[in-house]
Amino acid sequence: MSVKDTVHYYHVVLEKIPPKASPAFEDDEMQRRVWGRRWGVFNDVGRLRMALLHRPGDELKVMTEDKYDPTIEALIDESEQWYFRSDKSPDISKMQEEHDTLAETLRANDVEVEYYDCAPRDPNAMFAKDTAIVVKGGIVICRMGPVGDDFGTGRRGEESFVARKVMELGMPILRTIHGEGLLEGGSFCFLDEHHAAVGTSYRQNTAGVDQLRNVLTHQGIDLIEVPLVGHSLHIDGAIVMIDHDLALVDYSRLPYWFLDTLKDLGIEAVHVDPRDDHIAINCLALSPGKVLMNTQGPRTAEMLAGRGVDVIQIPFDECHKHGGSIHCATLALVREQD
Helix, strand or coil: CCHHHCCCHHHHHHHHCCCCCCCCCCCHHHHHHHHCCCCECCCCCCCEEEEEECCCCHHHHHCCHHHEECCCCEEEECCCCEEECCCCCCCHHHHHHHHHHHHHHHHHCCCEEEECCCCCCCCCCCCHHHHEEEEECEEEECECCCECCCCCCECCCHHHHHHHHHHHHCCCEEEECCCCCCECHHHEEEEECCEEEEEEECCECHHHHHHHHHHHHCCCCEEEEEECCCCCCCHHHCEEEEECCEEEECHHHCCHHHHHHHHHCCCEEEECCCCCCHHHHCCEEEECCEEEEECCCHHHHHHHHHCCCEEEEECCHHHHCCCCCCCCCCEEEEECCC
C-alpha cells in the first residue's frame, strides 16, 4: 500500500508544510502580501497618508427651520436624532466649501482622500470619525448609539456605508461591534503605540469597550477606560494628541487620575485656551507636531505655535454648528510609524 493511501498521509504532509502564526497579521510585509498595502495606524500623530471623509450634501435638507427649539437655540428633531445649533437651516453650500477646503488642505499635505456615501436621512454622516476605529493592520467598525423612533433614522446604519467603502478599498475589517455593544470612534485615541484611551459615556458602553479591548489585547495595546463627565459624548472633546509627547486637553472634561496617567506616560498636557470656542480642541495631527485646526481657536493656535507646533487653520464655522469639527470629520485610515 502506498503511503498516500494510508490514514497517516496528512500527518506526514503537515510535518513538511506546517501552518505558521508568525509573522503576525499586522506585519508590514504580510499586510502587503495579503492586503496589497500596509493598513491602519500605530498612533494618532504619525504622518497621515490616507483619510476617509463624507462631503455634506442633500441629507442635510431635513434640517428645516420649523424644527427650531428656542430653549436650546438650535434646530432639533428628537425622533430622528439630530440637532443643528442655529435658528436657520444649514447653509449647505458653505458647509461644502469648508469641507472642500479641509480635503484640499489634506491633499496639499500628501494625504490621499477617499469619500463614502450615506443614506438620504443621515444628516450626521459628515462626522466620519465616529463610524470606526482604526488600529494596526485594519479597522474596527463601530455601532452607533443614536437610533430614531422608527429605527430608520439616527446615526445607526452609517457604519454599513463605511464598511462597504473600506472593503472596496481592500482594508481589513478586524471586528464589527455587535450584540448590544455601543462604541463610537470619536471616543477613542491612541496615547502612544502601547496605550490607548476610550471614553465611556451614554454613547459607549461596557459591551462595546470589551470587544475593542479584545482586538487591542492581541496587538499588545493597553486600553484605558476613561469615564467622561456629564453628557459628554466623546473623548476627542477632552483630549487630542498633537505630538508623541504632547496632548491638547480640556481639564474640566477629564478625571484627575487620567491626567496623572498622561504624566506617567511622559505626555505633557496643555490646556486649550478657555477664551476660545471649546471646539478648538477638536483638531487633527497631520504629522508629529503639525496640526490642522479650525479658525475658532486663534488663542489656542497661538499658544501651540509658541511651543513649536506647526498650526494650519481653516474655517469650519458652518460645519461646527452641526456639533463637531475637523477631528470629527476625518477618519484616518493610514498613518506612518513616525
